[in-house]
Amino acid sequence: MYPPTLREITIEISNLYSTQTKDKQLNLSMDELLTFYGILITCGYSSVPRRHLHWSVDSDVHNESISDAMRRNRFDEIMASVHVVDNTKITDDPFFKVRPIFSELNQSYKVMPFQEWLSVDESMIPYYGRHGCKQFIRGKPIRFGYKLWSLASSSGYMYHMEPYCGSHTLLPETGLGQGPSVVLGLAEQAQVPQSCKFIHDNLFTSLALLDEMTKRGYGSSGTVRQNRLFDVPFKPQKDFMKLPRGTTEVLTQGEKLLVRWKDSNIVTVATNMEEKYSETSVKRWNKKRRAFDKVQQPKCINRYNEHMGGVDLHDLQVSRYHISIRSKKWWWPIFAWSLNSALVNSHFFYRDVMGGTIDLVTFSRIVAQSLMQRFGTKPLSHGRRSLLAATVEDQARYDKASHWPINTMHRFQRCRRCDKRTTYACEKCKAPLHIECFKIYHGQ
Incomplete structure (x- = not known):
């Protein structure tokens, strides 16, 4: 998942950066880089307040696997010089420093066959420093950071991501608005095969998007904002809110099915994947009776709830054992996130294709320990007592x-x-x- 081409680029550019800025030969090798990755992954599930404590000989913080794989000063040298882009080739792209990471990972992630149900949503890489592309999204678990437009399977496997950087975002402009352009751009760049079904929330959904997705042979379904239903003859919201829970209103426009459903709030879903309207029975909590009620729910809303959370599931897995080592460089959170994302995708591949049963933390430990023991070099002696x-x-x-x-x-x-x-x-x-x-x- 973390391709050899990206590792070779990292070695070449890191050695070049050390020569240009520090006038010193780094001589980074592939074995050292893989050991460096192993140490970073280890720091995700075994963290300490300061990274140098991993090399301390004190029994309460000493990490034998890390200290026996690489010396502390050598780790600091690599971390100070690691780069993936030559600084002398600056472009207008705000993410030029990490652009090879996204391009290489987007290619390597296609090793997993596309699943039938795909989820489109926004991801956040936490960052609290200063950068022109840092975003603030109110109400999200991660409010500050870099925003990615992401395409993932409903089970959480990431297929394609594109960092949002305003007008420099590398997605084609369709003239249908930002949300539809993101969905169509991700489908085009990821080369998603026809007959796949996209699920997206109200940030992306519009009636024009469903028409375009139908022309391209894709299924599409998502919640719709009220201000995007211009000519749809639904009842006024105030009147609809007075109706009992479970009430539905169904309209058809060509191949599009529009469904409005009364739950604790009003939910409106548009889809091009259902020719006939159908319902299913679900349980909803009744506060007055303090018991569950059986309510009829449209099947299109039920499918939306079932398949929408793929991107959020990937983000959840990445955040569980994220790399705890920090840096003042603005691009370091993206570099660290890429390792965690590749690790999570590897675990999904191991679980779904190889038939493995171990959990993510065990998988991370096996990968990290294998890298350090296979490619690490044990120092002749440890440092002085603290x-x-x-x-x-x-x-x-x-x-x-x-x-x-x-x-x-x-x-x-x-x-x-x-x-x-x-x-x-x-x-x-x-x-x-x-x-x-x-x-x-x-x-x-």
Whole structure:
């Protein structure tokens, strides 16, 4: 899902960036890059307040798999230089720094056959810094960040995404408005086969969109805003709200079926996938009776509720174990999101095609550990003790209880007091000490 071409681009441009800006050879290799990816994925399900704590020798935060795969300073060098675009080739595209990520992933995601039901919606990559394309969407779980127009299956597999950047958004203009242009553009760019069925919410749905989707051989269904029903002879909303729950109003325009249904609020759905109107029975909670009522619901609304949440499901899976390492670079959240998105798509492929049964966190751990153990290089030694370890040791050093010298049989330990070699150590403190230095060290 994260293609070799994108990895090769990352290696080439990262080495170039290090030479251009730091006048230093990074010499990033494929093994190091894959180990770097493994560490980032690990930080998604095993996070600490600061990333350097993963390499700490303190027992409460030490991560042996990370510290044995790559040295901390080498990780910092790679993270400071990782790039996918040459900075000397700036374009008008606001997302030029990450454009290869979207183009390569959109190609690699097509390895999964298109499912019958597809969902079109907007995704948000959280970002709270400053950027001209940062969006604010009130009422969303992620209110601030970069917005993506996304096409996914109803089960959550992402097929195609396009970042929204105003007039620079790389989607064809159809003259039908922003929402219909997004649906038609995603269908065209993703090369969706005919007979697939699109589900979209009221941001995208219009009667003109359904006509165009019918011409192209696609099924289309979605909720419709009231201000887009210009010439549709529905009852006034005030009169319709007074009717009992479960009341429906059905109109037909050519191959389009328009259904208005009274639930706790008014829901209007337009579809070109049903020739005849039909209903199904559903349960709805009655506050007055404090019990469930059986209500007749139009089948087109039932199908909409069943297949609409594909993009939201993908976003939910990405957010569960998202990479916790942060950076001040504006494009870093997109880079981190791309790894998580590819990981989620890989899990869907493993589950639906390969028949796997493990959950996402287990799948993430297997991928991360496999990358670090296969491509990582274990350092010859670990760094110096932290100030925390020395402070904790001093708490037990002067308590004058159960301190005994033992022979560790290790010849190359340095005495904590005189710094000469010794084979003895304190059984409680684990501090190497000569017998003659034992009492002085413990203040006895």
